[in-house]
Amino acid sequence: MSGPARSIVVERPGAFRLVEAERPDPGPGEVRVRVHAAGVCASDRELFDGTRPADYARYPVVPGHEWSGTVDAVGEGVDPALVGRGTVAEGFRACQRCERCRAGEQTLCTAGYAETGFTEPGAFADYLVLPARLLHPLAPDVDLTSAALLEPAAVVAAAVLRGAPRAGERIAVLGCGTLGLLAVQLLSAATPVELLAVDPRPRPLELAGEMGATRALTPEQVGEGPGAFDLVVETAGAPGTAADACRLARRGGRVVLTGVPEPGALGLDPVLLLVNQLTVAGIFGAAPAAWSYAVHAFNHGLLRPKKLVSHQLSLASFGEAMRLVGSGDPEVGKVLLMP
Structure with missing residues (x-):
């Protein structure tokens, strides 16, 4: 399915643009997610400012590692029943083969750092393509806006x-x-x-x-x-x-x-x-077991993140989001971009 899709691209520290291109298609083992909401955090501000350690950033990049959305399309080998399902997903792209991954310590993967929104295209966009194995589908009746806080x-x-x-x-x-x-x-x-x-x-x-x-x-x-x-x-x-x-x-x-x-x-x-x-x-990041725990707690109402959200901005307001996150204003809570 083709059509336009927007994304924020940080070309280099301090320089970004809103671009429009063809909607990305999922490859084998991948899904395409229609982004509902994407959280902006201090690490996104570090990426924008250029203060994030060089080993943990790659330019140009589409930021956005905290997000929620709905599966829009699936690639070859992925269950088509996922289409239409609300979801979040792990950000770390662990290799699943090294000794640490085999031990269930995927955040210590020895194959090198790769993470959605820092080295791989992120969710400050209309659509996001990522491996289906990273998905954590949500219960049908949950609030997708609140679900954007499931990464933290x-x-x-x-x-x-x-x-x-x-x-x-x-x-x-x-x-x-x-x-x-x-x-x-x-x-x-x-x-x-x-x-x-x-x-x-x-x-x-x-x-x-x-x-x-x-x-x-x-x-x-x-x-x-x-x-x-x-x-x-x-x-x-x-x-x-x-x-x-x-x-x-x-x-x-x-x-x-x-x-x-x-x-x-x-x-x-x-x-x-x-x-x-x-x-x-x-603790640096979250392994699959922690994601499962957080999603279970959210699905059953033990996690109630909605009050933490102070601002909901359009994708085109990325610059304003950066200003808010870096302002030090105690009234600024979680800032969301809403594609």
Whole structure:
């Protein structure tokens, strides 16, 4: 099926254009998705600014790794029953053959980095073509706009699976941006006796309380007392939050780092790690198991991302989306492009 299709192409850092071309056709093992909504995040801004590490970007590129849509066409060898199905999909293009992939650690694939929206064409477009094996079809009655946040939700799900929360534990979340608020929702389902959310901004703290946090405090209110939390999930990526997360954990506690810090962030205190016998894990991306967990939670109403969306813009408003994401305005939540 032919016809026009628009996409945003970032030619090089700081330079983009809205282009129109023939609608792409799926090849063998591929599907074409009609994009419903695509989220804009800080990593998209890094790609646009040229501050993303060179190994994790390829120009020119169509950005967009957070998205939802409907399967529009299938290639040879793909089940035609998928046509018309709402879906999201994994972004990492793991090889499925190396030792790490065989162990279920696809985000550690040794074949080299490839990801939708960074090295492969992404979803800031009317249509997206990708391997069918990456799809996670959605329940028929879910909100496709909210589903565009399932990529960050999958990253959070990976952190929750790694942190292994148990009922009755004391849990803290550092950072109440998109990742942090999604973490609050998933962790509240584990029935902690306490779920603390920490952020310097009033509005995110208010949302954290609405989404399941039992306490929502600024870093100043938390202070630097002895750690008391069984599990701490860090999502902010601020210069000092990884170190803060370790200080919040009790002796023998668990810390999961998901926020990507900029160069120059504070290191972790090896004496604290050793003496307190902390278990510290890092999360970068989401393997298929985490995607399945996030989609299951979303399909059954445990994840409710809609309140996180603050702006819905047209595809032609990409420049405005970049301005909003980089503005630092605390009232800017998740920005969506709606092709």
